[in-house]
Amino acid sequence: MARRLPHKDVVIIGFGWTGSILANELTDEGLDVVAIERGPWRDTATDFPISYAQDELRYRIRHEMFLRNSQMSVTFRNNANQTALPVRTWGAFMLGNGVGGAGLHWNAEFWRFLPSDFTLKSHLTQRYGANFLPDDMTIQDWGITWNDIEPYYDQFEYLCGTSGTAGNLRGEIQDGGNPFEGARSRPYPTPAMKQGYGHTLFAEGARKLGYKPFPQPSGNLSHSYTNPLGVTLGQCTYCGFCEWFGCANYSKASPQTTILPVLMRKSNFEGRTDCEVTKINLDNTGKRATGVTFVDSSGEEFEQRADLVILCAFSLFNVQLLLLSGIGTPYDPQSGRGQIGRNFTHQTVAGGLGFFDKDKYNFNPFVSAGAIGMCIDEFNGDNFDHGPLGFVGGGYIGQVQTNGRPIETTAVPPDTPAWGSKWKQALKDNYLSTINVGAACHGSMYSYRDNYLSLDPTYKDRFGRPLVRITLDFHDNEIKMSNFLLEKYGEILQAMGAKQVVKHPRKPPYDVTAYQTSHLNGGAIMGDNPGNSALNRYLQSWDVPNLFVMGASAYPQNAGYNPTGTVGALAFWSAHAIRSQYLKNPGPLVHA
Amino acid sequence: MHRLTRRQLLGSSALALLLMSPVARAAVVKGGLPWKPGSADPPTAVTPGGWHYFTPQEAKTVEAFVDRLIPPDELSPGGKESGCAVFIDRQLAGPYGRLDGYYMSGPFQKGTKQQGPQSSVTPAQHYRKALAAFDSACREKFAGKAFVDLTDTQKDEAIKGLEDGSLKLAGTDAQDFFKLVLKNTQNGFLADPIYGGNKNMASWKMIGFPGAHYDYRNWIDRHNQRVKLAPVGISNHPDWTQ
Numbered sequence: 001m002a003r004r005l006p007h008k009d010v011v012i013i014g015f016g017w018t019g020s021i022l023a024n025e026l027t028d029e030g031l032d033v034v035a036i037e038r039g040p041w042r043d044t045a046t047d048f049p050i051s052y053a054q055d056e057l058r059y060r061i062r063h064e065m066f067l068r069n070s071q072m073s074v075t076f077r078n079n080a081n082q083t084a085l086p087v088r089t090w091g092a093f094m095l096g097n098g099v100g101g102a103g104l105h106w107n108a109e110f111w112r113f114l115p116s117d118f119t120l121k122s123h124l125t126q127r128y129g130a131n132f133l134p135d136d137m138t139i140q141d142w143g144i145t146w147n148d149i150e151p152y153y154d155q156f157e158y159l160c161g162t163s164g165t166a167g168n169l170r171g172e173i174q175d176g177g178n179p180f181e182g183a184r185s186r187p188y189p190t191p192a193m194k195q196g197y198g199h200t201l202f203a204e205g206a207r208k209l210g211y212k213p214f215p216q217p218s219g220n221l222s223h224s225y226t227n228p229l230g231v232t233l234g235q236c237t238y239c240g241f242c243e244w245f246g247c248a249n250y251s252k253a254s255p256q257t258t259i260l261p262v263l264m265r266k267s268n269f270e271g272r273t274d275c276e277v278t279k280i281n282l283d284n285t286g287k288r289a290t291g292v293t294f295v296d297s298s299g300e301e302f303e304q305r306a307d308l309v310i311l312c313a314f315s316l317f318n319v320q321l322l323l324l325s326g327i328g329t330p331y332d333p334q335s336g337r338g339q340i341g342r343n344f345t346h347q348t349v350a351g352g353l354g355f356f357d358k359d360k361y362n363f364n365p366f367v368s369a370g371a372i373g374m375c376i377d378e379f380n381g382d383n384f385d386h387g388p389l390g391f392v393g394g395g396y397i398g399q400v401q402t403n404g405r406p407i408e409t410t411a412v413p414p415d416t417p418a419w420g421s422k423w424k425q426a427l428k429d430n431y432l433s434t435i436n437v438g439a440a441c442h443g444s445m446y447s448y449r450d451n452y453l454s455l456d457p458t459y460k461d462r463f464g465r466p467l468v469r470i471t472l473d474f475h476d477n478e479i480k481m482s483n484f485l486l487e488k489y490g491e492i493l494q495a496m497g498a499k500q501v502v503k504h505p506r507k508p509p510y511d512v513t514a515y516q517t518s519h520l521n522g523g524a525i526m527g528d529n530p531g532n533s534a535l536n537r538y539l540q541s542w543d544v545p546n547l548f549v550m551g552a553s554a555y556p557q558n559a560g561y562n563p564t565g566t567v568g569a570l571a572f573w574s575a576h577a578i579r580s581q582y583l584k585n586p587g588p589l590v591h592a
Numbered sequence: 593m594h595r596l597t598r599r600q601l602l603g604s605s606a607l608a609l610l611l612m613s614p615v616a617r618a619a620v621v622k623g624g625l626p627w628k629p630g631s632a633d634p635p636t637a638v639t640p641g642g643w644h645y646f647t648p649q650e651a652k653t654v655e656a657f658v659d660r661l662i663p664p665d666e667l668s669p670g671g672k673e674s675g676c677a678v679f680i681d682r683q684l685a686g687p688y689g690r691l692d693g694y695y696m697s698g699p700f701q702k703g704t705k706q707q708g709p710q711s712s713v714t715p716a717q718h719y720r721k722a723l724a725a726f727d728s729a730c731r732e733k734f735a736g737k738a739f740v741d742l743t744d745t746q747k748d749e750a751i752k753g754l755e756d757g758s759l760k761l762a763g764t765d766a767q768d769f770f771k772l773v774l775k776n777t778q779n780g781f782l783a784d785p786i787y788g789g790n791k792n793m794a795s796w797k798m799i800g801f802p803g804a805h806y807d808y809r810n811w812i813d814r815h816n817q818r819v820k821l822a823p824v825g826i827s828n829h830p831d832w833t834q
């Protein structure tokens with residue numbers, strides 16, 4: 001028998017970005033909250049202090065801070081005719097583990113989606129007609145609108161101190177910002193980051209071609225900042241060891257630098273580390289969660305009962321736990337019925353290299369940050385007319401080079417031998433004068449009937465539970481979109497003065513070894529009725545109303561931006577609904 | 593639900609992890625930010641001398657190999673002098689060589705390229721087998737001479753044979769082995785010198801990377817100017833206290 005722990009008001013599964021936000025919001029309400037985290041406690045001074053945080057081999061190449069596949073992995077196949085095989089070491093995306101989650105080692109590229117992204121299906125159908133969309137595309141509206149979510153974007157930005165230049169302040173277009181963004185109620189809390197030479201040159205090139213470049217919004221801070229909780233972040237030092245690393249300077253927004261110093265002092269909060277939740281338990285009606293079962297690092301099993309269960313385990317593991325716990329109906333791609341696992345998406349990223357004359361250009365690529373750079377948004381979402389182009393979706397294009405780390409970032413022209421003196425010469429000749437941006441074209445991935453998550457029939461985790469199985473491939477629409485963006489990016493590199501441009505187009509089939517981004521979405525999506533979604537507009541489970549599911553698993557499809565601005569905004573939006581509505585009258589917040 | 597047995601928990605590769613690294617202990621954290629002085633976990637600096645994984649014969653082959661992949665020339669010392677063989681040896685003797693942290697449960701089946709590597713063979717095992725096969729293949733091709741006894745031109749020819757798959761290795765794929773050695777060698781050459789390769793920051797000096805400074809606020813808006821800072825590695829960083 002599992003050892004039963006004293007009852008709590010709230011149990012939170014996963015103590016990353018969303019877990020920290022929800023824990024802080026709900027303890028403010030006076031509730032007794034426990035957060036259960038499968039990884040260790042993580043702390044700046046211990047885990048990534050200034051003396052050795054900047055270790056490319058340890059953190060970037062050997063993945064020291066990430067979830068290890070031996071603890072939990074996934075299986076992957078391109079389509080239902082293949083047998084899925086386990087991902088033995090991560091490639092296409094990285095996953096968080098430990099307090100702070102992926103919020104510890106993210107870049108902190110800090111975006112809002114476009115207003116039309118939230119009503120995508122209606123918007124595109126209205127503008128282009130229903131026949132314009134591919135038959136098997138399963139995009140849909142989110143069940144919320146810009147006006148619902150904008151205040152919570154603002155709240156998350158002010159928690160983090162986000163650096164940026166406003167482009168649309170209460171409906172008025174601002175110089176130097178992104179003119180396509182939705183109307184924001186306030187400017188960014190801190191001014192935009194400084195930009196390096198390569199970033200600045202990109203903006204000049206883009207301007208020459210008639211675009212309106214703006215600085216990428218950043219959770220690496222241009223100035224020190226004290227947030228509304230009273231926690232202070234430091235100024236970014238442009239060290240170039242940001243994403244895939246922890247920040248030793250306290251200048252990258254993370255749960256550690258924005259929430260935990262306050263949350264951890266509250267007497268009505270406790271965290272449990274190195275404890276993995278194996279199941280969400282239901283009562284015999286199947287409509288009410290009684291709490292969770294978890295296993296600690298000695299192998300002992302515990303039961304934590306609670307009135308409210310908040311699932312914050314990151315998209316993939318949210319879906320895995322729902323499936324393992326028998327919550328909702330698993331998605332069946334044949335019939336299109338069932339919601340759990342449906343509309344899984346990633347991103348469609350492309351990039352390339354711009355080689356410049358070494359005698360004229362020195363970019364100092366190592367002077368950089370995780371969320372730096374200049375971008376254009378002319379080709380994102382539906383900011384441009386797709387009619388003549390025959391695809392939907394888009395993405396931002398940017399010179400967002402984050403680093404000059406020698407193992408990762410040294411690039412040589414395509415005709416260079418892979419080794420020997422000529423290779424060395426090419427390395428030397430190009431290191432300082434190459435623009436190398438893997439994710440220069442940060443494209444959307446819309447949802448399709450045959451891209452989904454389910455439980456694997458063969459491969460198990462260390463407790464004997466099925467791994468989650470990814471069935472995913474690129475569709476023509478995404479490839480056309482991505483090639484279109486890459487064409488534009490290439491033109492800008494030429495306009496900057498590159499002597500050689502090498503494009504790396506995204507090619508099907510989807511490859512689980514090739515890093516794109518760590519933005520996995522869908523599988524437990526939000527919507528306006530239980531027939532088209534797992535969650536209602538407040539991220540509350542339609543099936544089990546005392547369960548809320550945070551994170552990008554709620555996205556009906558992915559937009560052409562990084563997801564976490566929206567993940568954080570949705571977490572605050574949901575927390576607000578719990579605080580102002582649910583607690584007063586626990587039960588479904590939307591009646592089906 | 594019944595209690596999971598220790599055996600179940602330790603099944604598969606979790607066993608190796610738990611036995612070989614300090615066991616993470618479940619903890620309840622509350623009442624403040626837990627922090628213990630001296631709990632930091634800096635990397636252990638590699639000291640050259642002796643071999644931790646390679647046999648002396650294997651070590652000679654690898655030293656000769658890395659010295660062709662990164663030949664000594666006017667740009668920098670070669671792979672051998674820079675410590676790339678020492679780097680590979682220590683990596684193979686450590687967690688990387690055993691694939692600690694990988695998902696290692698079966699069945700092991702061949703999949704598509706897009707599904708990623710599916711081998712149960714660890715890098716340490718791979719080197720052992722392939723180095724022996726490589727020596728035999730060289731002896732066959734070059735009149736009984738081992739790789740280390742070849743001229744530079746012949747060595748390059750042998751390596752090219754691995755690279756393009758024309759030199760077959762008994763029981764193992766030549767091109768896979770070439771890719772593994774190349775990746776490990778370049779990683780060692782370009783990584784922080786604390787891991788045994790990139791001695792004296794040879795590669796960083798060659799390309800113009802100033803190393804682990806961690807603060808370039810003075811340089812971010814000095815566009816198109818060469819950063820004039822002496823390179824530093826982790827262990828000669830001013831904050832290093834080991």
Ligand SMILES: Cc1cc2nc3c(=O)[nH]c(=O)nc-3n(C[C@H](O)[C@H](O)[C@H](O)COP(=O)(O)OP(=O)(O)OC[C@H]3O[C@@H](n4cnc5c(N)ncnc54)[C@H](O)[C@@H]3O)c2cc1C
Pocket residue numbers: 013014015016017018019036037038039094095096097098099100101102103105106107108109110111243244275276277278312313314315317321371518519550551552562563564565567
């Ligand atoms: C390298 C990298 C770069 C990124 N860069 C960006 C960026 O620039 N911009 C952007 O918008 N986004 C970025 N992201 C994504 C961003 O980090 C995530 O969107 C964000 O952290 C998601 O928050 P979350 O709370 O859903 O998940 P996480 O923050 O990952 O938290 C989930 C937590 O749940 C825990 N957990 C999971 N399962 C269990 C279980 N069964 N029991 C107990 N605990 C469990 C995990 O260990 C983890 O700590 C990046 C991610 C990575 C990995």
